[in-house]
Amino acid sequence: MIEFILGKYNYWICIALMMVGFYGMIAKENLIKKIIGMNIFQTAVFLFYISMSKVHGGTAPIEWHHAVVYDNPLPHVLILTAIVVGVSTTAVALALVIQIYQKYGTIEENRILELNRIEEEKNLEMNG
Amino acid sequence: MDIIISASPLYAVLVSLLAVVLIGVSGKNPNLRESWTIVAALIKFSIVVSMLPKILDGKIIEYTVFTMMPGLDLALRVDPLSMFFALTASLLWIITAFYCIGYMRAGKEKNQTRFYMCFAVALSGALGIAFSANLFTLFVFYEILTLCTYPLVVHKQTPEAVRGARRYLTYLLGTSIAFQLSAIFLTYFYAGTLEFTAGGILAGSASNTVITIIFVLFVMGIGKTAIMPFHAWLPAAMVAPTPVSALLHAVAVVKAGVFTLIKVILYVFGVDLLQELGLGVALAYVAAFTIIVASIMALRQDNLKLRLAYSTVGQLSYIIMAVALLTPSGITSALIAVMIHAFGKITLFFTAGAIYIAAHKTKVSELDGIGKQMPFTMFAFTVGALSMVAVPPAAGFISKWYLLLGAFEAHQLVLIGAIVVSTLLNAAYYLPIVYAAFFKPVPLGEGTEMHEAPALMVAPLVFTAIGTLVLFLWPTLLFDLAKLVLASVMGGY
Amino acid sequence: MAKRKMKENIIRKTAARLSIPFIQLYALYVIAHGELGPGGGFQGGVILGASVILFILAYGMEEGVNRVKQWKTDVLNSVGVLLYGGIGILCLFLGGKYLQYNVLPVSDPKLASQLGIIGIEIGVGITVAAIMITLFIETARRDEK
Amino acid sequence: MIAHFPILVIVVVLLAAPIVPLVGRKNWVFGWYVATGATLLSFLMSLSLLNTVLTDGRISYWLGNWEPPFGIEYVYDPLNAFVLVLVSFLAFMVAVYARKSLEAELQPDRLTPFYSMYMLFVAGLMGMVATGDLFNVYVFLEITSLAGYCLIAVGQKREALMASFTYLILGTIAATFVLLGIGYLYMATGTLNMADLAQRLPDLYQSKVVLTAFAFFTVGLSIKIALFPLHNWLPNAYTYAPSVTSTIMAATATKVGAYALIRVMFTVFQPDFEVTVVHVTQVLIFVSSVAILAGSIIAVAQTDIRKMLAYSSIGQIGYITLGIALMNEIAMTGSVVHILNHALMKGSLFLVVGAIVYKTGITHINDFIGLGKKMPVTMAAFTIAALSMIGVPLTVGFVSKWYLAIGSLDAGMWYLIPVILLSSLLTAVYFWRVIDNIYFKKPEKENADEQTPPGISEAPALMLVPTFALAALCVVFGIFASVPVSIAEKAAVMLLR
Structure with missing residues (x-):
């Protein structure tokens, strides 16, 4: 049992990080905190890939004359792409938050939803 | 049986769709617009009549329009059974077209172009139902008919009209989607085909329980038969202009309903299968219940059109009961009643419309002495009423006679009792009107001089009244066709 | 106030002026070595972009926006991607599959592959750098408003 | 050139994305011309592809001529050629429509970027449909999603921003789940090629890793297609986005998500996996x-x-x-x-x-x-x-x-x-x-x-x-x-x- 836990400690860390990020995305009201949660969430998955690619005793997958065992390079390549995607997502999210702040004057989700609700009620009244 | 491949049924269906386009284009010119309707009606009728000799020869005309999906064809087939409905609908369209013109112009209705367009589509739907070669085609036209009559019912666009039309649509679309479509799904799944075949397609393909379920679904799903408790749309649809009530709710729509049911009973289930399961008798009892209740309801109505509507509910159930008896005479009665009742009921609705236009009266209690003001109209009304009550020399007598014969053949004494009681009720709600019209004094303040509706309205109703009498005297054509149908569905008769 | 202070900050300016060329050279090195060693368009592009960001940080937004006009970054954005896609399509015209570099008209197919990859890395590098700069300017400028 | 249609069909749209801002810098109308032309071209090519698939069977295109499973492979069979035609056709129709509609609904300076994003969005969808490589699915999924967030956010009302943000959060969860699923499958099999996975997976059906991967895939894609009760992002996104965005998203984005779900369930995993191992069908029928x-x-x-x-x-x-x-x-x-x-x-x-x-x-x-x-x-x-x-x-x-x-x-x-x-x-x-x-x-x-x-x-x-x-x-x-x-x-x- 103890081996099961310790032997796969990298995955446990990934899972813990993922849950932290997930919690941040779901439970935080502040939009920036949501984005931070999202980043942690994504990074946890990146970490999962990278730790998965580790070969016991292997070195970095660079042509290197006295190395015999290399880590699996493919997940690195994949994650490079995923990181770019993650950065883009963050960029879009931040841009949105900036806009939201300009239009609503707040970045607290519950406050924004409340403002939306007020507006909707106003519209309904106008329509009779 | 010889099969002729010919596109003439398709033309018969399409001619009014073509008219729709022409009517829509010439919306600005009323005379041209109305003449398109009449031309289309005449062409339609002549195409139908041109097919009659071949049918009487015992031949069948078939035409597959296209295959929609594997196993689902849009196909038309003209057989003796379809002729009953096709002849009725196309002949009465001509007459109604004239009546419409008189009514709509006299009433200065709005949206007349839409009205005529939908009317023409409705006729396409009716003929499509008459000529459909399989359940799928029938369902297609059934839905077309429902949808295109909606604008006709809602025509006045008053809140009341919208409410009535909603109910109309809810009942017809609701039952057809919820029940009829599931019945079709089940039929296709178990029988593997939807083709109408004399003797039925379901026999032996599924357990008795499943067949019973399918039958119940069909009966409930064909809401246009107005069998109780699915009848409420018919009175609700009376908010429509009278020509609509006349053609659609005495002929096209409701007859499409009973025609569909007849077709399903004879060509999907088959006489033997239903007899074996005892489903026919069960349906006959439901119909008998509907007849009695509807007659009592009709008795309580003061609004003339509503009284006619409830009378329609009852009369339709006569036809259902007749076919549900599954005996030769019963089926004959059902078939000929499709045409006979149409003539009688359309006369009655025409008169109701004429009274509304000429005297602005809609209530039964206001009709005292109106026979003096509108002698032609009330004469026609009398003939129609006699036909409904089944008094010779009106044609209604023949169909009821065969119905009674059928009930005797099936040894259903309770049903005979129901027929007798309901006939008395029919008399009770029709004859007082006739009595009041001719023998009661005119109310104070109204003259006794002739005050008929426009000639374009009176001529059609007199024509249909005479038609009712003619059908009594020369019903040969009806019986010839009925024999052909019986030969195919019961074998050897 | 803050702006002026930034402009007057001579240490920062000088440090930036000294380091930026080396950063950019390093960026080019990283881009150019993508096909064999660790590195490539993404990483090099980010470094290249960072050098411009450093410039803006040191010299202030006004100067930065003057030097790095928006239309330039926009065009570079597109050009980088088009370079990438263009090389791919070029391979089609030379009879290969999409992005099959070894058909490029160079004596040795291995060299052709290398060249193709370098071309693509350059394209990626340009786009990434331009995007980094755009992102920085857009977010930072909005804060100033 | 016909031999290269399998890749050109996507590249045309993908490369239109950077061309649009170049030509549309002075006047957005040129951007519109490019967008419409590219989608039309792509539609015609996808029609030809569908025709080829129906007559000659499966097409496999190796990117850079690298043999799968080492290289990335684009595969066309009746299913995805069909979906591809649908996507490109609707993209073309909506592009034609967009000109007037967007002119009325957006600020003028946002028109050119919109068309560029629109091209990316469509290219992402088409890539998702065409690719035979699981990781590529993720990449294209994110391309579509990112473009989609932008397309929604430019809606007239400020609610559009929040709708976009909600979609962004949920979309990222979905995509990351898919990424995780891909990771698990790679861990278990060592390949990312769908056909290759289909070969290797049946022996591993009992493996917990494979089961987890399947779970992540289905949940992730269910969010993307807005399967009830994971639909929260959809109503506001459709309501407050510009009409063009709601149309293209309603008509194609969820459909492509459904396509991806079908792919994963029936090509990567085999039908008997769902029936005998996970019994997911009962759940899915209920849901x-x-x-x-x-x-x-x-x-x-x-x-x-x-x-x-x-x-x-x-x-x-x-x-x-x-x-x-x-x-x-x-x-x-x-x-x-x-x-x-x-x-x-x-x-x-x-x-x-x-x-x-x-x-x-x-x-x-x-x-x-x-x-x-x-x-x-x-x-x-x-x-x-x-x-x-x-x-x-x-x-x-x-x-x-x-x-x-x-x-x-x-x-x-x-x-x-x-x-x-x-x-x-x-x-x-x-x-x-x-x-x-x-x-x-x-x-x-x-x-x-x-x-x-x-x-x-x-x-x-x-x-x-x-x-x-x-x-x-x-x-x-x-x-x-x-x-x-x-x-x-x-x-x-x-x-x-």
């Missing part, structure tokens, strides 16, 4: 039924037409997943055909809404009174598409319902028929309310009507033609249903072999 009913019921309660259509979409997605879950050829055919049918119907409906917004700015159903006279052609398109949604025969809606119903009977689940038919009735209820308002109600305030001049005032032809074309196709493919059905049947046979 789909709930989705069908819940979507329809909530739609009945809506007063904003776009929200109504959005909830209706949630219900319709249930049809697609229901057909998938029933696991027989008839139902699967229904599902694949419904991907096309729903795209046509919903596309047309959203385009109509866009035209109404363009002309009058109305989205509230109660304000629709009298529109039938003002915009006859647009409203005719609406009516056709609405009837099709209800499932009236001779329209495409009937075809899907037919196959799904017979498919459920075939699976021995007769109790699904009431579900399908009940939702048809509910659909009739919420569409008929609109149709009644359009045609059959008198305006209550006579004065209000006089202010808007009577007479016909139709949307411009550039908007009218795509709208009506989609509606007309609803009828054409409803009548000549054997055309799409035969392709869908091939796809179904291939998936369930």
Whole structure:
């Protein structure tokens, strides 16, 4: 049992990080905190890939004359792409938050939803 | 049986769709617009009549329009059974077209172009139902008919009209989607085909329980038969202009309903299968219940059109009961009643419309002495009423006679009792009107001089009244066709 | 106030002026070595972009926006991607599959592959750098408003 | 060049994305020309691809001539060639439509970026459909999503921003789940090529890693297709986005998500995995039924037409997943055909809404009174598409319902028929309310009507033609249903072999 836990400690860390990020995305009201949660969430998955690619005793997958065992390079390549995607997502999210702040004057989700609700009620009244 | 491949049924269906386009284009010119309707009606009728000799020869005309999906064809087939409905609908369209013109112009209705367009589509739907070669085609036209009559019912666009039309649509679309479509799904799944075949397609393909379920679904799903408790749309649809009530709710729509049911009973289930399961008798009892209740309801109505509507509910159930008896005479009665009742009921609705236009009266209690003001109209009304009550020399007598014969053949004494009681009720709600019209004094303040509706309205109703009498005297054509149908569905008769 | 202070900050300016060329050279090195060693368009592009960001940080937004006009970054954005896609399509015209570099008209197919990859890395590098700069300017400028 | 269509079909659109801002710098119209041209080209190519696939069978294109599983492979079979044609066709139609609609709905400086993003969005969708490599699916999924967030966020109202943000958060969760699923599969098999995975996975079906991967895939993709109860992002996104965005998203994005789900469930994993190992079909049937009913019921309660259509979409997605879950050829055919049918119907409906917004700015159903006279052609398109949604025969809606119903009977689940038919009735209820308002109600305030001049005032032809074309196709493919059905049947046979 103890081996099961310790032997796969990298995955446990990934899972813990993922849950932290997930919690941040779901439970935080502040939009920036949501984005931070999202980043942690994504990074946890990146970490999962990278730790998965580790070969016991292997070195970095660079042509290197006295190395015999290399880590699996493919997940690195994949994650490079995923990181770019993650950065883009963050960029879009931040841009949105900036806009939201300009239009609503707040970045607290519950406050924004409340403002939306007020507006909707106003519209309904106008329509009779 | 010889099969002729010919596109003439398709033309018969399409001619009014073509008219729709022409009517829509010439919306600005009323005379041209109305003449398109009449031309289309005449062409339609002549195409139908041109097919009659071949049918009487015992031949069948078939035409597959296209295959929609594997196993689902849009196909038309003209057989003796379809002729009953096709002849009725196309002949009465001509007459109604004239009546419409008189009514709509006299009433200065709005949206007349839409009205005529939908009317023409409705006729396409009716003929499509008459000529459909399989359940799928029938369902297609059934839905077309429902949808295109909606604008006709809602025509006045008053809140009341919208409410009535909603109910109309809810009942017809609701039952057809919820029940009829599931019945079709089940039929296709178990029988593997939807083709109408004399003797039925379901026999032996599924357990008795499943067949019973399918039958119940069909009966409930064909809401246009107005069998109780699915009848409420018919009175609700009376908010429509009278020509609509006349053609659609005495002929096209409701007859499409009973025609569909007849077709399903004879060509999907088959006489033997239903007899074996005892489903026919069960349906006959439901119909008998509907007849009695509807007659009592009709008795309580003061609004003339509503009284006619409830009378329609009852009369339709006569036809259902007749076919549900599954005996030769019963089926004959059902078939000929499709045409006979149409003539009688359309006369009655025409008169109701004429009274509304000429005297602005809609209530039964206001009709005292109106026979003096509108002698032609009330004469026609009398003939129609006699036909409904089944008094010779009106044609209604023949169909009821065969119905009674059928009930005797099936040894259903309770049903005979129901027929007798309901006939008395029919008399009770029709004859007082006739009595009041001719023998009661005119109310104070109204003259006794002739005050008929426009000639374009009176001529059609007199024509249909005479038609009712003619059908009594020369019903040969009806019986010839009925024999052909019986030969195919019961074998050897 | 803050702006002026930034402009007057001579240490920062000088440090930036000294380091930026080396950063950019390093960026080019990283881009150019993508096909064999660790590195490539993404990483090099980010470094290249960072050098411009450093410039803006040191010299202030006004100067930065003057030097790095928006239309330039926009065009570079597109050009980088088009370079990438263009090389791919070029391979089609030379009879290969999409992005099959070894058909490029160079004596040795291995060299052709290398060249193709370098071309693509350059394209990626340009786009990434331009995007980094755009992102920085857009977010930072909005804060100033 | 025909040999390279498998890649060009996507590259054309993908490269149009950077070209649009280049040519559109001075005047966005040039950007529009590029966008329209690229989507048209792509549509023609995808037609040719479909034709090739149907006559010669599967096409496999190796990127850079690297042999799979080492290189990335683009694979075309009846299923994805079919979906590809659908996506590119709708992309073209919506692009044509976009010119006038966007001009009215967006600030001028946002038009060029919009077209660029639109190209990325479409390219991402097409890439997702075409690729035979699992990781590529993730990349294209994110390309589409990122472009999609931007396309939503430019909506006129400020609610659009929040809708986009919510979608971004949920979309990222979904995509990361998919990424995690891919990681697990790679861990277990060491390959990312779908065909290769299909070879290697059956031996590993009992492995916990594979099971976890499957779970992540289904949940992730379910969020993307807004399968009830994971639909939260969808209604606001469709409601507040520009009409063009709602149309293309409703018509294609969720469909491509459904396609990806089919791919994962039936190509990467084999049908017997779902049946014998995870029993996911029972769950999916239940969830789909709930989705069908819940979507329809909530739609009945809506007063904003776009929200109504959005909830209706949630219900319709249930049809697609229901057909998938029933696991027989008839139902699967229904599902694949419904991907096309729903795209046509919903596309047309959203385009109509866009035209109404363009002309009058109305989205509230109660304000629709009298529109039938003002915009006859647009409203005719609406009516056709609405009837099709209800499932009236001779329209495409009937075809899907037919196959799904017979498919459920075939699976021995007769109790699904009431579900399908009940939702048809509910659909009739919420569409008929609109149709009644359009045609059959008198305006209550006579004065209000006089202010808007009577007479016909139709949307411009550039908007009218795509709208009506989609509606007309609803009828054409409803009548000549054997055309799409035969392709869908091939796809179904291939998936369930």
